[in-house]
Amino acid sequence: MHTTTAERVEALRRWLDDQSLDALIIPHEDEFLGEYIPEHNERLHWVTGFTGSAGAAVITREKAAMFVDGRYTVQVRKQVPTDTFEYRHLIEEPALQWLLNTLPLGSKVAVDPRLHSANWLAQAESVVDGSLELIRIDSNPIDTLWHDRPAPLLTDARLMGNNFVGQSCENKRHVIGQALSTSGADAALLSQLDSICWLLNIRGGDVSRLPVLLSSALIEANGNVTFFIDPARLPNAFAAHVGKGVSVQAPDALEASLASLSGKTVLVDPQTSNAWASQVLTQHGAHIVHAADPCMLPKAAKNSTEIAGIKACHIRDGVAVSRFLAWVDAQVAAGSLPNEAELSDTLLSFREKDDTLADLSFDTISAAGGNAAMCHYNHLNQPKPGELELNNVYLVDSGGQYPDGTTDITRTIAIGECSDEVKTAFTLVLKGHIALGTARFPKGTSGSQLDALARQHLWAHGFDYDHGTGHGVGHFLSVHEGPQRIAKAPNTVALLPGMVLSNEPGYYRADAFGIRIENLEIVVEVPTKGDMTVLGFESLTRAPIDRRLVDVSLLTDSEITWWNDYHQKVWQDVSPCLEGEDLVWLKQATAPINQ
Numbered sequence: 001m002h003t004t005t006a007e008r009v010e011a012l013r014r015w016l017d018d019q020s021l022d023a024l025i026i027p028h029e030d031e032f033l034g035e036y037i038p039e040h041n042e043r044l045h046w047v048t049g050f051t052g053s054a055g056a057a058v059i060t061r062e063k064a065a066m067f068v069d070g071r072y073t074v075q076v077r078k079q080v081p082t083d084t085f086e087y088r089h090l091i092e093e094p095a096l097q098w099l100l101n102t103l104p105l106g107s108k109v110a111v112d113p114r115l116h117s118a119n120w121l122a123q124a125e126s127v128v129d130g131s132l133e134l135i136r137i138d139s140n141p142i143d144t145l146w147h148d149r150p151a152p153l154l155t156d157a158r159l160m161g162n163n164f165v166g167q168s169c170e171n172k173r174h175v176i177g178q179a180l181s182t183s184g185a186d187a188a189l190l191s192q193l194d195s196i197c198w199l200l201n202i203r204g205g206d207v208s209r210l211p212v213l214l215s216s217a218l219i220e221a222n223g224n225v226t227f228f229i230d231p232a233r234l235p236n237a238f239a240a241h242v243g244k245g246v247s248v249q250a251p252d253a254l255e256a257s258l259a260s261l262s263g264k265t266v267l268v269d270p271q272t273s274n275a276w277a278s279q280v281l282t283q284h285g286a287h288i289v290h291a292a293d294p295c296m297l298p299k300a301a302k303n304s305t306e307i308a309g310i311k312a313c314h315i316r317d318g319v320a321v322s323r324f325l326a327w328v329d330a331q332v333a334a335g336s337l338p339n340e341a342e343l344s345d346t347l348l349s350f351r352e353k354d355d356t357l358a359d360l361s362f363d364t365i366s367a368a369g370g371n372a373a374m375c376h377y378n379h380l381n382q383p384k385p386g387e388l389e390l391n392n393v394y395l396v397d398s399g400g401q402y403p404d405g406t407t408d409i410t411r412t413i414a415i416g417e418c419s420d421e422v423k424t425a426f427t428l429v430l431k432g433h434i435a436l437g438t439a440r441f442p443k444g445t446s447g448s449q450l451d452a453l454a455r456q457h458l459w460a461h462g463f464d465y466d467h468g469t470g471h472g473v474g475h476f477l478s479v480h481e482g483p484q485r486i487a488k489a490p491n492t493v494a495l496l497p498g499m500v501l502s503n504e505p506g507y508y509r510a511d512a513f514g515i516r517i518e519n520l521e522i523v524v525e526v527p528t529k530g531d532m533t534v535l536g537f538e539s540l541t542r543a544p545i546d547r548r549l550v551d552v553s554l555l556t557d558s559e560i561t562w563w564n565d566y567h568q569k570v571w572q573d574v575s576p577c578l579e580g581e582d583l584v585w586l587k588q589a590t591a592p593i594n595q
Contacts, residue, residue, distance in 0.1 A: 002145060006084050008047050012059050015141040022107035023060040024141070025095060028053070031114040031274055032193055035480055036210040040150045043115075043142045049079045051381050057085065058095050063102060067095050070466055071376045079381065096127045108133045112140045113275040118268060118290070121275040136279070155205040157213055157234050159241045162201075164403055164476070166305025169201045170223075170243035176294050177223030180267060188267035188294055189258070189277055190217040194477040195295035200227065200242050203403075203476060209362050210478055211401050216254055218261075219294075228254045259284040269293040296483050299474070301498040306475045307522065309404030310500065310540060313356075314520070317400050317407040318542030318570065319577040320350040325411065325544065326585035328394070332415055340366040340385035343396065351400050361399035361406050361479035368394050372412070372514030375467055375506065391416040393426075393549070395514050399479055408479050408502055409541050410518035414548040424461075425507045426515050426549040431457040432505040433517045434562045436469065436486070440526055440534045444494045447486035447501065454486070454505040463507050470501040473520055495535060499523045503537065517545060539566060542573050544589035552593055564592040 002008040012024060026048075030041035035053060044050060048057050052072040058065050066085040068076045076087055088098055099109060109128075113121060113136045124134060143149070162168060176199065180188055190196050193212035197203055204213035215229040224245040231248045239246070249257065258277060262285040268278055270290045281288055302310065324347045331338055338346070344366035351357050367377040369389035379385040388394055394415050399408035412426065432454040439453055447470060452459075454469045470486030473479055483493040484501060495501075504518035521537035528534055544567060552560070567590035578586055 002147075005047070005049055005081050008145065009059055009064050009084055011145050012047070012141060013061055015145075016059070016061055016110070019110070019137075020108070021110045021135060022103055023058055023099060024110040025099075026057040026059070026142070027115050028055050029115050031276070032191060032214065033117055033272055033274055034193055034207070034210070035478070036207050038153060038207045038214065040152045043140070043146075046142060046146050046149075048085065049081070050076060051079060051378070052076070053376070055090065056095050058099060060099075060102065065095070065098055067093075067098070071374070074374060075381060078383075096124055100128065100131055103132060105131055106133065108135050110135050110137050112137055113279055115140070116275050118270040118273055118275045118278040122270070136275075152214065153206055154214065154230065154233060157229075157238065158203045158211075159235060159237060160201045160203060160403070160476070162305070164305070164309060165201050166303040168243065169199065169241065169246070172199050172201075172298070173219065173223035173225060173243075173245065175298060176219055177221050179294050180219070181221040183267065183289070183291065184265060185221060185267040185289055185291075186264040187218050187220045187261060189269075189273055189281075190219060190293065190295065191269070191273040191277065192293055192295070194474055194481065195293050195299060196227070198299045198474075198477060199225070199295055200246070202238075202241075203358075204233075205359070209360055209401070211358055211476055215251070218257060226257055228257075255280055258286070261286045263287075265289055267291050267294065292483065297493075297496070299477075300472055300481060300484055301496045302475055302500060302522070303498065306405070307498060310406075310475060310522070313400070313402040313405035314407055314540045315542050315573045315577075316354050316356070316402070317351070317409070318574050320354065320400075321347070321398075321409055321411070321543040322570075322574050322578065322586055322589075323350045323582050324396075325413065325589070326582045328413060329585065330581070332388070332390075337388040337390065337415070339387045340368055340371070340379035342385075343368075343388075343394070344379065344398075347396065347398055354400075354402070356402050356404070357400050358403065358476070359401040361401050361408055365395065365397035365410075367396070367514060368392070368415075369513065370511045373508040373510050373512060375465070375508060375514065375516070388415050391418060393418060393422060393513050393515065395516060397516065397518065401476060403476055405475055406473055406477065406479050407541070408473060408518065408520055409543060410504055410506075410516040411543060411546065412515045412517065412549065413546050418549060420551070422513055422515070423549055423551045424554070425463065425509070425513075426517075427551045427554045428457045428461060428463065429505050429507050429515050429517055430545070430550060431555070431559060433503055433519070434559050436503050436505070437519070437521060437537050437539060438558075438562060440528075440536050441495075442532060442534055445535065446491050446494055447484055448489060448491040451486050451488050454503070458505070458507060465506045465508060467506070469505055470503055470521075473500040473502065475500075495523050497523050497525050497535065500540065501537075515549075539569070542570050544570055544586070547589065547591075547593060550593065552595060555595070557595065560593060560595060567592070
């Protein structure tokens with residue numbers, strides 16, 4: 001058994017020696033290339049101890065390096081031993097560049113093509129440009145060395161009726177098949193777990209925080225689907241549920257099915273599909289067309305049934321969050337300062353009062369004081385959870401998975417009396433949140449064209465935040481859903497009615513405090529008196545924003561109107577579900593503010 005990080009690295013070095021290789025690249029991703037990795041596929045964690053959601057390691061015969069971005073520079077030093085690994089910035093010095101700087105010309109670098117996208121491997125070949133030789137390995141040494149590897153959690157499929165999803169599987173398959181036919185493709189490989197579950201109107205519990213089934217699929221231009229999953233995991237009603245034209249095969253039949261597409265034109269998303277699949281298709285003479293996953297846009301633009309469900313679950317979620325916020329205030333008023341773990345567990349207990357809760361939508365970010373300055377902080381990765389600090393803020397970013405929708409909300413809470421500096425920063429963040437939430441924009445506008453609206457007031461004071469402003473959110477699927485997003489980085493995907501996005505500007509002062517205000521918004525059509533209908537956002541989230549942190553003198557009349565209108569909606573939707581002290585608390589938390 002290799003019990004320490006150093007022992008595991010040494011075992012991998014012996015493997016390199018046996019295979020006459022000079023280095024191994026270990027990405028965070030598994031073969032499905034999703035953001036969330038099931039426990040049995042956490043290979044990077046097994047080797048390094050790192051629990052972050054993005055990163056990579058490289059092991060050579062002499063050195064080892066861990067690559068993370070700015071979110072994890074503090075965390076990596078706590079989790080990954082410095083006597084075994086050197087730390088590198090994933091953006092400033094990517095793994096391939098480090099290898100080029102470290103290894104002699106002609107060195108052989110092992111790459112597992114199942115764990116990298118087709119795009120990544122093509123770009124990697126271009127970057128090394130013959131200076132290094134990238135060797136595609138057939139089996140991953142970690143899988144052999146990881147003796148106490150957890151068994152995969154393989155759950156039974158949950159069938160989603162039209163009362164939840166609003167569109168039959170047959171209808172969806174017909175639409176996607178037509179799109180393939182129009183593009184000239186004979187078939188498409190579906191490798192994104194949420195796309196497959198959306199298409200077949202099923203959900204699962206194979207991955208923590210993501211209600212999907214570990215599987216893959218091929219869809220043909222006639223709408224027929226081959227679904228690669230253990231048939232024992234499918235209920236008897238599955239065939240009738242999906243309709244004619246769906247066949248089920250074992251997961252290990254995928255390679256033969258890809259090989260059978262010789263001479264066919266196959267659509268592959270090079271960003272979301274692994275390089276191994278493209279390799280098999282190419283070897284057997286298929287013609288690959290690189291294009292976006294054909295399920296992405298239809299999945300992102302929610303239909304009226306999905307929208308109704310999303311609105312309903314946000315009210316129930318808002319009830320849980322409001323009860324929690326009332327509880328926090330009562331604790332502080334009584335002189336009690338719970339720690340981050342107690343706070344997170346209590347919020348979960350309020351959500352669990354709703355029997356429909358299937359899971360959280362991500363690990364709760366429960367961050368007190370200076371910990372809130374780390375925007376992806378997780379108290380579970382700390383030696384011990386931090387405690388609330390009097391006269392500072394507490395930031396809680398959380399969400400739930402419900403059969404009728406997915407939620408994601410961040411609230412920053414005053415613990416005692418906060419400084420004017422904190423209130424100013426909070427109010428600038430609020431102004432940006434309102435500016436984005438009230439934006440009006442023509443059809444064809446992308447999220448990157450709106451991003452500056454959320455940052456403008458912070459920029460005017462010399463402040464900013466180092467994360468995107470908004471990500472797409474699925475319907476009882478991934479809390480981080482593409483292709484839509486709101487960020488500085490260019491994005492050509494136009495926002496469409498029915499898309500759900502987060503609106504989450506923030507500000508973070510290292511070791512001092514962190515602020516974020518996040519609501520989910522849905523893109524809606526807004527009639528005008530002008531020549532065209534424009535688009536805008538409608539807030540879905542229903543929970544108070546902390547009035548104690550607002551410097552009202554910095555708000556305009558229209559911003560105060562937004563505040564009062566939003567809190568009137570919170571009161572109207574949440575108050576019928578509260579009683580006693582919780583209802584009293586909500587009344588004052590949603591009371592109007594005046595200049």
